Amino acid sequence: MKRFADLLELLALTPSRTRKIAALAQYFAEVPDPDRGLALAVLTGEMDISNVKPALLKETVLAEVDETLFALSYDYVGDLGETIALIWPHHGAGELPRLSELVALLNATSKAELPRVIGGLLTRAAIHERWALVKLATGALRIGISARLAKTALSRMSGVELQAIEEVWHGLKPPYGELFAWLEGRAGRPEIDHAARFHPLMLSNPVEERDFERLDPRDFAAEWKWDGIRVQLVLGRDGVSMFSRTGDDIARSFPDVVEAAMGRAVLDGELLVGHDFEARSFNDLQQRLNRKAASPRQMAELPGFVRVYDMLFDGDEDIRALGWEARGGGGGGGGGAGAPPEKACYLPPAVGAPRGAKPASPFSIPPPGA
Amino acid sequence: MGFIIDRELYVPAIDAWIDPSQPRPRAIVTHGHADHARAGHGAVLATPETIAIMKVRYGPDCAGRFEPLRFGEALDLAGTRVSLYPAGHILGSAQVLIEAGGQRAVVTGDYKRLPDRTAEAYEPVACDLLVTEATFGLPVFQHPRPEDEIGRLLKSVADQPERCHLVGCYALGKAQRVIALLRDAGWEKPIYLHGAMARLCALYEELGVPLGPLLPATGMPKAAMAGEIVIAPPSAIRDRWSRRFPDPVVCQASGWMSVKQRARQALVELPLVISDHCDWGELNQSIAESGAGTVWVTHGREDALVYWCRKQGLEAEPLALPGLDDDGGGGGE
Numbered sequence: 001m002k003r004f005a006d007l008l009e010l011l012a013l014t015p016s017r018t019r020k021i022a023a024l025a026q027y028f029a030e031v032p033d034p035d036r037g038l039a040l041a042v043l044t045g046e047m048d049i050s051n052v053k054p055a056l057l058k059e060t061v062l063a064e065v066d067e068t069l070f071a072l073s074y075d076y077v078g079d080l081g082e083t084i085a086l087i088w089p090h091h092g093a094g095e096l097p098r099l100s101e102l103v104a105l106l107n108a109t110s111k112a113e114l115p116r117v118i119g120g121l122l123t124r125a126a127i128h129e130r131w132a133l134v135k136l137a138t139g140a141l142r143i144g145i146s147a148r149l150a151k152t153a154l155s156r157m158s159g160v161e162l163q164a165i166e167e168v169w170h171g172l173k174p175p176y177g178e179l180f181a182w183l184e185g186r187a188g189r190p191e192i193d194h195a196a197r198f199h200p201l202m203l204s205n206p207v208e209e210r211d212f213e214r215l216d217p218r219d220f221a222a223e224w225k226w227d228g229i230r231v232q233l234v235l236g237r238d239g240v241s242m243f244s245r246t247g248d249d250i251a252r253s254f255p256d257v258v259e260a261a262m263g264r265a266v267l268d269g270e271l272l273v274g275h276d277f278e279a280r281s282f283n284d285l286q287q288r289l290n291r292k293a294a295s296p297r298q299m300a301e302l303p304g305f306v307r308v309y310d311m312l313f314d315g316d317e318d319i320r321a322l323g324w325e326a327r328g329g330g331g332g333g334g335g336g337a338g339a340p341p342e343k344a345c346y347l348p349p350a351v352g353a354p355r356g357a358k359p360a361s362p363f364s365i366p367p368p369g370a
Numbered sequence: 371m372g373f374i375i376d377r378e379l380y381v382p383a384i385d386a387w388i389d390p391s392q393p394r395p396r397a398i399v400t401h402g403h404a405d406h407a408r409a410g411h412g413a414v415l416a417t418p419e420t421i422a423i424m425k426v427r428y429g430p431d432c433a434g435r436f437e438p439l440r441f442g443e444a445l446d447l448a449g450t451r452v453s454l455y456p457a458g459h460i461l462g463s464a465q466v467l468i469e470a471g472g473q474r475a476v477v478t479g480d481y482k483r484l485p486d487r488t489a490e491a492y493e494p495v496a497c498d499l500l501v502t503e504a505t506f507g508l509p510v511f512q513h514p515r516p517e518d519e520i521g522r523l524l525k526s527v528a529d530q531p532e533r534c535h536l537v538g539c540y541a542l543g544k545a546q547r548v549i550a551l552l553r554d555a556g557w558e559k560p561i562y563l564h565g566a567m568a569r570l571c572a573l574y575e576e577l578g579v580p581l582g583p584l585l586p587a588t589g590m591p592k593a594a595m596a597g598e599i600v601i602a603p604p605s606a607i608r609d610r611w612s613r614r615f616p617d618p619v620v621c622q623a624s625g626w627m628s629v630k631q632r633a634r635q636a637l638v639e640l641p642l643v644i645s646d647h648c649d650w651g652e653l654n655q656s657i658a659e660s661g662a663g664t665v666w667v668t669h670g671r672e673d674a675l676v677y678w679c680r681k682q683g684l685e686a687e688p689l690a691l692p693g694l695d696d697d698g699g700g701g702g703e
Binding site: 009012013014015065066068069070072073076077078079082083086087089127131 | 508509510511512514628629630631633634637638639640641671673674677678681
């Protein structure tokens, strides 16, 4: 645990991105399984110690510290986890268990026993270890580290390309033993169920006024910018996944979309709600987002659908190397072929001139050839 | 009950102020930091070390007259006795004991209880009225052992020999203490000083605090500073001045550094929790040991300490003294 606490402190305080990546890479290279995998889960937000909530930690502390003094301290420090770490009044001998034992202990302890167990751990910990312990237990790191930075460090450590890591990432679970085995050349690339695999999205970038001088309109096509959320539909052998832009599988919240999906492919598109493919407002969509399960009433009032932008896999065939037009860009197929090339921008036939859709300015333009 | 000092730390019987923020005919000065020692008083009563520090900082004529009072000696002024006891904060720092009519009042000034060979060790003084500082008056402040913090600095130096470590320290007290801690931890190489540190380090040596080889930080070739330690004021370590050093590690030695958010805001890469003030537990201990029935709290987070005192059954109130930094940030050297 000490090693992990040291790492978190370094990540929180080192301004240099390069140095953060180097420290992460060194940690992943030197710390054995399964501790490093659990650390990776914490850093990427995949760790969930479900019983430990901030309220429980606070309760544990208030059994030992005067409530008014705690409130004044919290007011001064401004961060609950750090306040708890700094204010804990007992110091005992001993060392914290290693990360994997700690996680197992916290997961195996009943809710009723947790305050006593956490109190014991806080007493044994050095002050910066307490800080790491609280961060670990609540899952709220807030040290300015993105999951991507952790994956970049894995790439640095192993020489494996970041994109290759991101492609398998969403099919893996902590403590990522097979991932490290692959990265260290001890095993092949993990066999990820096609349906569970997320393919990092190519994101749209704003076009600045001065960019127009360097861009040839003939190299571009235009899409409507829909006011939904970007998703990737993976229609696999064993089921359908729908990933958000950050790679979270949100299929469970949209059984109506998932059930309607047919065939085998990986599709890039925009998730919207509305009847007869007429998109309603983002506010309406939001009512269905962030819900673990959709109610039948909601699905009837706000049915979900996906406007497809692009196809990445046709069946099991990776067609990303083909040009956008050859992939059937613009949705519905044939959009590219039907488009007069001399036009600067065109609307793919599948998009047509939708009612209620407003073109955003500037247009969201996929880069040529993808 | 009437007290022999008032809430502005004025002692009517002898017409003297303790640490006044503006020029007064008679001032008793606890120690040399700028929020306690100011120029322009008529007469200054202080330890010989504090007087020497004031003369170096403000010039030999910064007060009309100086009256040195050694620790343990008492000055009897028409039935009011004044004596000074070590406060352990910086060299020469004193607590002021006023005695009259069977009443004892102590003004701590700034103080700390951890061992520090650059300052005379704190002594508890029994009293009826205690005026205590509360710079770190919240239970989140639990200062670690300074030896361990210096160990972290030396480990960082050993781990990153290609970089230069810049340690931000107040020029008076903290700088000399950090240097002494480095020496005691076995760091024998020259320690490099920002210009603002040089005079006060020389004064400490004159007053019998050996600091080992010290060199000016400027004028060295950049590459030669890899693996070295530079002591500079906190304002200099993030400023243009620091660009002369190779890939500097910004460190800061201060009790505030225990709060990581503060260290991050200050762009400190290696925070060193080394404080010249009592932490919460030491403040509690000092109040209890004094036996005082009344506690006035000043300098910092008064609320929490006043609340704690009242819970112990003591009379307590915060003092709002003028001219003191109360945002808890960079002040309270």
